[in-house]
Amino acid sequence: MTQIELRGVQKFFGAVQVIRDLNLKIEDNEFIVLLGQSGCGKTTTLRAIAGLETVDEGDILIDGQPVQHLKCSDRDIAMVFQSFSLYPHMTVYENIAFPLRATRMNKGEVDKAVGEIAGVLRITDLLAKKPSALSGGDMQRVAIGRALVRRPKAMLMDEPIGALDAKLREEMRAEIKRLHLKQGSTTIYVTHDQIEAMSLADRIVIMHEGVLQQVGSPQDVYAHPTNLFVAQFVGSPVMNVADATVSANGSGAKVAMEGSQEGFTFPNQLLGMLDSANGANGNLALGIRPEGVLVAKEALSGYLPVEAHIIEPLGSYDIVDLKVGSQMLRARTRSGFVPRAGDKVWARIDPAQAHFFDKLSGNSLGVRL
Numbered sequence: 276m277t278q279i280e281l282r283g284v285q286k287f288f289g290a291v292q293v294i295r296d297l298n299l300k301i302e303d304n305e306f307i308v309l310l311g312q313s314g315c316g317k318t319t320t321l322r323a324i325a326g327l328e329t330v331d332e333g334d335i336l337i338d339g340q341p342v343q344h345l346k347c348s349d350r351d352i353a354m355v356f357q358s359f360s361l362y363p364h365m366t367v368y369e370n371i372a373f374p375l376r377a378t379r380m381n382k383g384e385v386d387k388a389v390g391e392i393a394g395v396l397r398i399t400d401l402l403a404k405k406p407s408a409l410s411g412g413d414m415q416r417v418a419i420g421r422a423l424v425r426r427p428k429a430m431l432m433d434e435p436i437g438a439l440d441a442k443l444r445e446e447m448r449a450e451i452k453r454l455h456l457k458q459g460s461t462t463i464y465v466t467h468d469q470i471e472a473m474s475l476a477d478r479i480v481i482m483h484e485g486v487l488q489q490v491g492s493p494q495d496v497y498a499h500p501t502n503l504f505v506a507q508f509v510g511s512p513v514m515n516v517a518d519a520t521v522s523a524n525g526s527g528a529k530v531a532m533e534g535s536q537e538g539f540t541f542p543n544q545l546l547g548m549l550d551s552a553n554g555a556n557g558n559l560a561l562g563i564r565p566e567g568v569l570v571a572k573e574a575l576s577g578y579l580p581v582e583a584h585i586i587e588p589l590g591s592y593d594i595v596d597l598k599v600g601s602q603m604l605r606a607r608t609r610s611g612f613v614p615r616a617g618d619k620v621w622a623r624i625d626p627a628q629a630h631f632f633d634k635l636s637g638n639s640l641g642v643r644l
Contacts, residue, residue, distance in 0.1 A: 277303050277304075277337065277338060277428040277429050277460070277461040278300070278301065278302060278303055278336075278337070278338055278339070278461075279300075279301040279324060279335075279336070279337055279429060279461065279463070280299070280300045280301070280334075280335075280336040280339075281297050281298060281299045281300075281320070281324070281333065281334070281335055281336075282298055282333055282334040282335075282336070283296055283297070283298060283332060283333035283334070284296070284297040284298075284320070284323065284330050284332070284333035284334070284335065285297075285330065285331050285332035285333055286316070286319055286323060286328065286330050286331055286485075287331050292485055293314075293316045293319050293485050294316045294319060294320055294323070294330070294485045295316075295484075295485040295486045296333075296486075297316075297320065297333070297485075297487055298487070299480060299487065299490065301461060301463065302461075303461055304459050304460070304461060305461055305462075305477050305478065306452075306455050306462045306464065306475060306476055306477045306478075307462065307463050307464070307476065307477065307478055307479075307480060308463075308464045308465075308466060308471070308472040308475055308476035308478075308479050308480065309321065309463065309464070309465045309466075309480050309482060310466060310467070310469060310472040310479050310480065310481050310482070310508075310509075311467065311481060311482035311483055311508075312467060312483065312508075313467060314484075315482040315483050315484060315485065316482055316484075316485040317465045317467075317480075317482050318433055318434075318465050320465075320482070321354075321431050321433055321463060321465050322433075323335060323343075324352070324429075324431060324463065325347050325350070325352050325354050325431050326342070326345060326346060326347030326348075326349075326350050326352070327347055327354075329343070330343055337350060337351075337352075337428060337429070338428070350428075351427050351428045351429075352427050352428060352429050352430075352431060353422035353423065353425070353427035353429075353430050353431065354422065354430075354431040354432070354433065355415075355418050355419055355422050355430070355431070355432045355433070355435045356418075356433050356435070357433055357434040357435060357437045357438055358438070359406070359411075359414040359415060359417070359418045360418065361406040361414060361417055361418060361421075362406075363405065363406050363407060364405070365405070365406075366402065366403055366404060366405055367393075367398065367401045367402045367403070367404055367405075367406075367409070367417050368389055368393075368402040368403065370406070370417055370421055371389050371392060371393065371402075371417060371420045371421045371424050372385050372388075372389050372424070373421065374421060374424060374425050375388055375389075375424060375425060378425070388424050388425075389402070389420075389424060392420045392423055392424045393420065395423075395454065395457060395458070396416045396417075396419065396420050396450075396454070397416075398413060398416050398417065398420065401413060401417070410443075411438065411439045411440075411443055412439060412443045412446060412447055415435055415436060415439065415447060416450070418435070419435070419451075419454070423454075423458065423460075426460075427460070428460075428461070429460060429461040429462070429463065430460050430461070430462045430463075431462075431463050431464075431465075432451075432462065432463070432464045432465065433465045434465055434466055434467070435447075435451070435464075436448065436451075436471070437466070437468075444471075448471060448474050448475060451464075451475060452474070452475055464476070469508065469509050469510070469511065470511065472493070472509075473493040473497070473509070474493075476492075476493055477492070478490055478491060478492055479491065479492070479493055479496050479509075481496060481504075481505050481508065481509070483504050483508075488501065488502060488504055488505050489501040489502075489505050496509050497509055497510055499639075499643075500514070500562075500630065500639060501638070501639055502632070502636075502637045502638050502639055503516060503560065503562070503632050503637040503638075504637065506562050506630060506632070506639075510564060512565050512594055512605050512607075514562050514563065514564050514630070515561075515562065515563045515564070515565065515568070515603075515604050515605055516560055516561070516562045516632070517532045517533060517560065517561050517599075517602045517604070518532070518533040518559070518560055518561075518602075518634065519531060519532050519533065519559050519560065519561035520538075520557070520559065521541075521545060521546065521549060521559065522538075523543075523546060524538065524540065526543055527540050527541060527542060527543050528540075528541040528542065528543055528545040528546050529541070530545075530561060530624070530629075531600075532561065532599050532600050532602045532604075533600060533601060533602060534600030534601025534602060535599055535600025535601070535602070536600075537579050537600075539577070539579065539623055539624045540577045540623070541624075541626045541629070541644070542626060542644055544644065545626070545642070545644060548642045548644075549631065549640065549642060552631075552640040552641060552642050553640075558633055558634040558635050559631060559632075559633070559634065560631070560632040560633075560634045561624075561629060561630070561631060561632075562629070562630035562631070562632055563604070563624050563625075563628060563629050563630065564628060565594060565605045565606050565607040566607045566628070567624060567625045567628030567629065568597070568604050568605070568606035568607070568622055568623075568624060568625075569606075569622065569623050569624070569625055570595065570597070570606050570608050570612065570613065570620050570621070570622050571620065571621045571622070571623075572612075572620060572621070573621065574621055575621060575623075577623045578621035578622060578623045579599065579621065579622055579623065580619060580620075580621055581597040581598060581599055581604075581619075581620060581621065581622045582597070582598050582617065582618070582619055582620075583595050583596070583597060583613045583615070583616055583617065583618045583619075583620055584596040584597070584598055584603065584616055584617075585616060586613055586615070586616055588610060588611075589610075590610065591610060592607055592608065592609060592610055593607070593608050593609070593610055593611065593612060593613065594606070594607060595607075595608055595612075595613050597620070597622050599622070604622065606622060626644045627643075627644055629643075629644065630642075630643070
């Protein structure tokens with residue numbers, strides 16, 4: 276079993292604090308993805324776990340033992356970088372065998388270990404080749420094999436497929452997930468690509484300016500973002516967010532977006548829920564993902580007339596920009612549902628998919644219908 280825990284970790288580069296009071300527990304065999312923008316502290320966190328960076332405060336524990344004072348070579352952790360960092364004068368076999376030979380393992384054991392890893396990574400036929408003869412995807416497999424061959428306690432990956440083209444990235448995502456399931460090692464993976472995070476992670480750790488924003492399963496962070504940053508960082512296209520006001524409207528509630536006299540109809544219980552959450556103070560933001568914006572070709576009860584502005588055909592579905600007052604709402608529709616920009620259609624918001632945030636703090640009010 277390999278558990279990794281960070282307790283109150285702080286890291287400064289001069290006067291700049293890049294990790295702020297980070298607390299995180301990673302369970303045995305878990306695949307954790309650190310997700311965030313460039314400069315958010317995710318790579319520094321990974322390097323601190325590996326021992327390539329020191330921490331100014333806090334503890335890093337592996338299997339319950341503090342390791343922040345240990346050299347990286349004493350932590351039994353392997354790391355894969357974005358650059359392949361293979362020895363160009365060595366064959367694939369020699370690159371993978373290098374960490375085993377460094378420990379003076381006998382040749383028979385080295386041959387067996389390299390053969391097993393090459394089989395898992397499906398590169399057995401490449402063992403005699405040098406890196407210059409390999410594709411980008413194959414070079415990354417070799418780099419992963421070199422890290423895995425000595426069976427470390429944990430595998431750390433710093434944007435390992437960021438330098439590959441789109442098709443290779445897709446293939447390597449599947450390979451990395453397959454490898455994790457087969458090997459069962461604790462894995463921490465750093466990326467700024469939310470598609471990678473959503474497709475690979477057991478849990479996603481979202482960071483912003485050195486601060487942990489939310490930890491949860493891909494489904495959880497997508498459906499229940501804890502604040503506006505998470506709401507607009509996770510998901511493609513991003514969540515629609517607009518200033519909004521909520522008022523009573525007969526037996527229901529009206530949610531009006533800024534610049535619009537008309538509003539979307541919501542259940543009456545929304546008013547009480549916002550009052551309980553102290554969210555009816557004029558600092559309200561409405562969040563709705565594109566699939567929560569429902570579009571019709573004719574006037575229906577609860578739908579508002581809107582105009583289609585931009586249509587992005589994406590194969591199996593379209594993303595359509597709809598103007599509501601002075602705001603734009605992006606809706607997801609089936610392919611070709613809205614034929615042309617400028618067409619008049621009708622739209623409503625699915626109350627069950629609506630999120631409400633405090634504009635000042637950015638935090639979710641936790642109001643879901």
